[in-house]
Amino acid sequence: xxxxxxxxxxSQWATGGADPGITTIGDDxxxxxxxxxxxxxxETEHLVTALTSTIRRLGGAGIAxxxxxxxxxxxxxxxxxxxxxxxxxxxPLLALVNPRVTAWTEEELExxxxxxxxxxxxxxVRRPAAVTVEHVGSDGxxxxxxxxxxxxxxxxxxxxxxxxxxxxxxxxxxxxxxxLEHYRRRIASGS
Ligand code: NI
Numbered sequence: 001x002x003x004x005x006x007x008x009x010x011s012q013w014a015t016g017g018a019d020p021g022i023t024t025i026g027d028d029x030x031x032x033x034x035x036x037x038x039x040x041x042x043e044t045e046h047l048v049t050a051l052t053s054t055i056r057r058l059g060g061a062g063i064a065x066x067x068x069x070x071x072x073x074x075x076x077x078x079x080x081x082x083x084x085x086x087x088x089x090x091x092p093l094l095a096l097v098n099p100r101v102t103a104w105t106e107e108e109l110e111x112x113x114x115x116x117x118x119x120x121x122x123x124x125v126r127r128p129a130a131v132t133v134e135h136v137g138s139d140g141x142x143x144x145x146x147x148x149x150x151x152x153x154x155x156x157x158x159x160x161x162x163x164x165x166x167x168x169x170x171x172x173x174x175x176x177x178x179x180l181e182h183y184r185r186r187i188a189s190g191s
Contacts, residue, residue: 034073034162051076064161075158099135104128113167124176
């Protein structure tokens with residue numbers, strides 16, 4: 001943070017309700033494979049703008065187009081610290097069009113994840129520590145990017161959305177599922 005203020009995560013998510021603009025678990029949109037964008041266009045730019053304003057409004061780190069009802073292979077990632085996740089490293093806005101994980105490390109890291117499409121819960125997920133992702137730029141040219149650490153986690157979570165996969169499919173154990181209220185208490189108690 002640059003100004004010392006920590007944004008609050010979207011309160012409805014934190015208290016158990018889904019945001020009215022967000023598709024929730026149980027909707028087929030979240031289980032279908034998103035359609036690749038044939039060629040990035042003005043429409044794609046508008047979609048990226050809509051996704052960006054949604055994560056900023058909700059205080060999220062990433063969001064995929066199916067979560068706002070658009071079955072296209074587009075996601076945005078922008079990590080900011082919030083009251084819920086005060087320690088995560090921040091990263092600038094990144095638009096991913098037709099992203100595909102093409103390489104990953106054997107080393108895996110485990111951490112908490114949540115999702116606006118699964119209100120009120122977080123759980124533990126193990127993922128490769130770093131991944132290489134192929135995607136396309138706004139001019140349609142292929143881009144290869146490598147991500148590591150927390151950013152790699154968020155990027156993988158969003159690409160999973162585009163493949164109909166949710167973080168709850170990948171929990172280290174369903175016994176790690178925790179309400180946000182309990183999670184907050186854990187942070188407060190430092191355990
Ligand atoms: Ni999600």
